Amino acid sequence: MKVIIVKDAQEGGKKAFKVFQKALKNGTNVFGLATGSTPLTTYVQLAASDLDFSESISINLDEYIGLQAADPQSYHAYMQKNLFRFKKFKHSFLPNGAAKDVQAEIKRYDQLLVKYPVGLQLLGIGQNGHIGFNEPGSSFTEKTHKVALTESTIQANSRFFDNVVDVPRFAFSMGIGSILQAKQILLEAYGPKKAAAVVAMIQGPLSEACPASALQQHPNVIVIADVAAAAKLKY
Numbered sequence: 001m002k003v004i005i006v007k008d009a010q011e012g013g014k015k016a017f018k019v020f021q022k023a024l025k026n027g028t029n030v031f032g033l034a035t036g037s038t039p040l041t042t043y044v045q046l047a048a049s050d051l052d053f054s055e056s057i058s059i060n061l062d063e064y065i066g067l068q069a070a071d072p073q074s075y076h077a078y079m080q081k082n083l084f085r086f087k088k089f090k091h092s093f094l095p096n097g098a099a100k101d102v103q104a105e106i107k108r109y110d111q112l113l114v115k116y117p118v119g120l121q122l123l124g125i126g127q128n129g130h131i132g133f134n135e136p137g138s139s140f141t142e143k144t145h146k147v148a149l150t151e152s153t154i155q156a157n158s159r160f161f162d163n164v165v166d167v168p169r170f171a172f173s174m175g176i177g178s179i180l181q182a183k184q185i186l187l188e189a190y191g192p193k194k195a196a197a198v199v200a201m202i203q204g205p206l207s208e209a210c211p212a213s214a215l216q217q218h219p220n221v222i223v224i225a226d227v228a229a230a231a232k233l234k235y
C-alpha cells in the first residue's frame with residue numbers, strides 16, 4: 001500500500017482529486033464511489049473541477065435498506081447533493097434500498113459490477129475497520145450482500161439522523177470480494193478516531209477482525225491519511 005500523509009482533510013481531498021484526474025486521463029471510466037464524511041473534500045474538488053465524467057460510469061458501494069432514493073438520508077440523496085448535481089456521469093448506479101426483492105437486487109448489482117469493472121474505487125474506513133458496510137468478521141471473498149449494521153456503525157452514523165432510532169439497521173453493500181476486484185483503490189482516512197483502524201489495516205495481520213486489512217492483498221492501493229489518522233503507524 002502506498003501511504004500519503006497529509007495535514008488535514010482539505011489537503012487530502014486535493015491529493016485524492018489528483019488520483020481521479022490521473023485515472024481519468026489514463027482511460028479509467030468506471031469509478032466506484034463512497035459516502036460518509038470522508039470523501040466530502042474530494043467531492044468538493046471534483047465538483048469544482050473541469051473534469052468531464054459524462055462518458056464515465058459511477059457505481060456506489062452501498063445504500064441503506066428501507067430508504068427511498070428520494071429520502072434525504074439515503075446515499076442516493078447524498079451523492080446527488082455532493083457530487084452528481086455538479087458532475088453528470090453517463091450512468092450512476094447505487095443499490096436500490098427500496099427494492100422489494102432483496103435477492104434480485106443483489107443479483108442486479110453483482111451483474112452491474114461484471115458489466116462495468118471498477119477502475120478506481122474510492123473508500124473511507126470505519127472506526128472498526130469496515131469498508132463499505134463490511135463489518136468485522138465479513139468474508140474477504142463476499143460479493144454484494146445484505147448487511148446487518150453493527151451497533152458501533154449505527155451510533156457513528158446517527159450523527160446524520162435526528163434520532164438514533166431512525167438509523168436503518170440493514171444495508172446493501174458491495175462485499176470485500178467485490179471491492180478487491182477494482183483495478184485501483186483509493187482509501188481516505190481523517191481524524192484521530194480512525195487511527196486504530198488505519199494501523200490495523202496497514203500494519204496489522206491480514207484478518208477478518210479488520211475488514212480493511214483485506215486491502216493488503218491488493219496490488220494497487222493508495223491510502224491518504226491525515227496526521228491524526230496516521231498517528232499510530234510505526235516506521
Ligand code: PGA
Pocket residue numbers: 035036037038039123124125126127130131132
Ligand atoms: P465517515 O465513514 O467517512 O463518515 O467517517 C467512513 C466509513 O464508515 O466508511
